[in-house]
Amino acid sequence: MSFAKAYSGLKGAAVRALAIGACGLAVAGCDTLSSLNPFDKSETYKPEIVADVPAEQLYNDGLARIQKRDFEGAAKKFSALDKQYPYSEWARKGLIMAAYANYEGGLYEESITAAKRYLQLHPSSPDAAYAQYLLASSYYDQIPDITRDQEKSERALMALQELIQRYPKSEYVADAKKKIQVASDQLAGKEMEVGRFYLQKRNYSGAINRFRTVVSRYQTTRHVEEALERLTEAYMAMGIVNEAQTAAAVLGHNFPDSPWYKDAYALLTKGGVEPRENSESWISKAFRGVPQVSQRAG
Template identity: 75%
Template sequence: MLVLASFPLAGCDSLSSLNPFDKTEKYKPEIIPEVPADQIYNEGLAHIDKRNYSDAAKKFDALDKQYPYSQWSQKALIMNTYANYEGGAYDDAISSARRYLALHPASQDAAYAQYLMAMSYYKEVPDVSRDQERAEKALVALQELVDRYPKSEYVPDAKFKIQVLRDQLAGKEMEVGRYYLKKRNYTAAINRFRIVVSKYQTTRHVEEALERLVEAYMALGIVAEAQTAAAVLGHNFPDSQWYKDAYALLAKDGIQPREDTGSWISKIFSGGRLG
């Protein structure tokens, strides 16, 4: 038989204390005073002066959110980009730079935003033994800076870094090409050296790329292409050790450099001459 135990009621006060909605205290909303925009901005600048870039970025982010669609928001966004860049928060800098360019593409600071975005990629470019995605993105961002803002003060530095990055990317292709050449995968090696010759012919790697093409084509028995690669190398770099090596390699088989104007190598080099 079910026995129901009965307990005395504790009284109204006890029941009231168990009910979260039955309170005698009145709700008092907390009123947060609005901080003037210039005060938040100056606080962000103060953090930058102290090199507290993370705190500075937080201030500028708060300013952007509290005063959206205002001139203060625009100033906060570019300063947020700068603070993140200086603080090494490159992904955040890239994100805020992209947002700035989307919202204010024609502003006087647009070129600077583009430069900070490019430099954020540039700062994380690894050595040639690793994936070069950041290098490729930095190159694109820097080229966009040169193309979109040709009169910007950042263009000279951008052009210098473009050449550095092109050399970096060519170096990566050379590394992979040498690997394939060593493994006697000559077709794969040629494809890599061809990229250097066609896309990065103004870099320091082009001499070696042409000589390696001589090696690979000779190994495959494609003598005419090997002769053309050596001839183009000799036209442009007659005193190069790479040309001497290429010449010696051909001489072993009793042949000499000779340009075939129908070759893809000759066409790329405009009749044998660089550029």
């Protein structure tokens, strides 16, 4: 959604009280105070009076900086509204705009902080769904390559799922679903990487745990076919033939044309058995009630 579309109504909001009187005294630093001689009447401390900038001016300054693509400067202007006019309508608008400006400027952690604060203070506002979307997107845009820790991928997935659950009619749901698929695929890929390592080291139980996570949690990703084949390998290596047969059978049922099924079938026949599904196996139960897996994963 474009910025203009999302926030065209914000700029024309009614102006709140622009001045609240004298804001107090800005006291000079300790060094300045200590330098004054209390017995010297010629030295007089003159306090500096700092006036608040009107809320509308701060807001419009932020908008102007966005137009110039000075997102960091815009975020500072919007954040000032929350500080100078707390709990006001200007503060609410400034907070969501600060989250937006920080996100556009690539300051993802700052955007996350602003979005979380907005959701905490205004969970039922019209812009709450957008705040959740900015929160999720800030995590999503930080997803690292598969060799690194996937904490950001996990956080992105959780935030995107929360968006769909809390705001199912939101215009951001369609994009959130696409991003969920990508984040899930990334997390499944990491599990596969570790599982392959364990399999190579003949740590079969460790490998099975990783492949099991893929089969149980990430069935709609492109990694599930390989995970089932690797389970066939690991279970056969451990002599747990019935589970190996089930893994291959489920693989063949859902992905009959997969090259991974051909490998699993060849491995079983080499061992003198064929794919055969045990309905009481966790593998079988994991796929129960998940129709057309092959189409969704492909």
